[in-house]
Amino acid sequence: MDTTPRETPLNPLHRLTLEQLRRRTSMKWRTYPRDVLPLWVAEMDVPLAEPVARALTDAVALGDTGYPVGTAYAEALAGFAGKRWGWEGLEVGRTAIVPDVMMGVVEMLKLVSGPGDAVVVNSPVYTPFYQFVGNADRVVVEAPLTEEGRIDPGVLEETFSRVRAGGGRPVYLLCSPHNPTGTLHTAAELASVAELARAYGVRVVADEIHAPIVAAGARFVPYLSVPGARDGLSLMSASKAWNLAGLKAAVAVAGPEAGADLARLPEEVSHGPSHLGVIAHTAALRDGGDWLDAVLAGLDDNRRLLTRLLAEHLPGVRYAPARATYLAWLDCRALDLGDDPAGVFLERGRVALSSGPAFGTGGAGHVRLNLATSPEILTEAVRRMASAVG
Template structure:
């Protein structure tokens, strides 16, 4: 597959545009959950302005009063073109897509298509906490196949988990996080093909959460699950939400492999009702017209990864942090600091820095914290300074 590599875009680094005063005016979760003296580097919102094409598309719609219900395939067409250009994948067929409200609600709908009440859903912790919550709330049973010590997929653990999941003769699914949140691991084509082979051997259906796909580091390649041999029976959830900071404008797409088209066709019509028309407009504009902004962001995130690694090596060398190859998140192993299972709570109470607590991410989460790199270098530096003071 021929991919478009990162290239200088001429756009300013979006992470350097907004001041702390600007950010404090925001009313969303990241900046309003904690008191004003807390520096928030936790929930997955970035400290960036929107790219001009997205702002223009949404404001033009508002000026027209174009605030009704979504219709059409513009979003899917924009995603297909983005996938072909960025990932060298021309297998995203618009006719095998469906609009869903967001990635996690879409994942729930996909799991309903391929499993029934009480059936097992395999997950690979440490992983995004809603994987556990949503699966449990939809009356499915979580089966765990933890990542290996190298924070990569453990194919042996998956083989065993798949075997156990189908031992009773029922249906089972694997909810794959790709790229992995919180570790930033980018699964290789060989790893994903091995997952597909295991899934086919055991009769397990794969549902891939690929929301962080646009956010890969320089030199890393995102591989769509549906593009690998054996991925034809898979289902994927994709969105511009994370790449362009659009969580408040809800819209996502479910994508089916060629052999899963009949499953996707059974998606209830009401499953799309929660998607926002303005969200669809915003996501379409981001994918179609805001590539240079994304390139500038990716370069800024690469800089922040290097900055964080240097700051930790200098000030908090006891924290182990393998730089992720995707997402804007960093997975901090704080066990050597002796702060207990939830070091994020210590950094919040003593340092007034909000990180995401590790234990909710499942096995491998105790003693860890997740840090959001999607901020300015200045705020990132201040956060590490506060964290250092907190453990003195």
């Protein structure tokens, strides 16, 4: 990671005070009592990007609040992918709008698997993977990451072999970049995934919602851009990078050999996204690049800040700054706080973090911390965490 400090006077992470944030009514700020600092759920403490706010204001002024239609979102995503990732392979004709990424994942599972089929995940992994896959009447099978948080090809191959032997139509639900670890998968790693999936007849569905959020000097690699991934399906969205979770919309993207699968998506699914959400996401991808760059610079600063704060106040916590996402995966096992340190930090320190065990195998003794906040709030949160174990 680039360690050169960057001055970001317009950094959105510096714009809102704690009192302003406490006026919000979303999940992050209303789940816990007022005395708790919430650094858990994936919401950013930022004002709305000006191009997004302008697009929404214009739509409301026109009364443009009907049903979504068209390919503007996919076109904006394709332009962003070419500019940011050097990927020109996002074919708008092989896309569909879906309500959000997780609902899109469920719809993709319906297209390429059946009830009772296995869905392989790399634990520890985003908690809703377990919930949504189970509710879709599929069976989660874990292929744990390495201790360093990377995909283990040997473990993945053994798991693919096992689920293929079990029959049905197995799927690999890839989280890229990975949540909660922030791991940015390399092109070589993703190509290996595609090769193994081909060899064992496993279909790949990629959740790439955090794709725009990378550290300085890093570049996201779309799964569908690597050799062998032609029958893959991907879900992408502007929601995480521009803090648009309340404006529901995402794009499903099919590889060249998966277009026929995506074409079977029921038409009513495309009625699920919010029309205002589609407008907002499109504006973010087309015109929100400068705003995003300011946020990315602020996140780099916060990663460095968290490293210093932990070294000073909680040296027993292991933390490796991630190359992607705005999440920090903290190994607290040396603190002897049990399997769920988040409970201790909440009760004794009044800091809300995401509970490690909820992310599956490999999560015990860990917490996930949301870095997308002001340096002042981050500093106070670590101070409180230290007081909880002192």
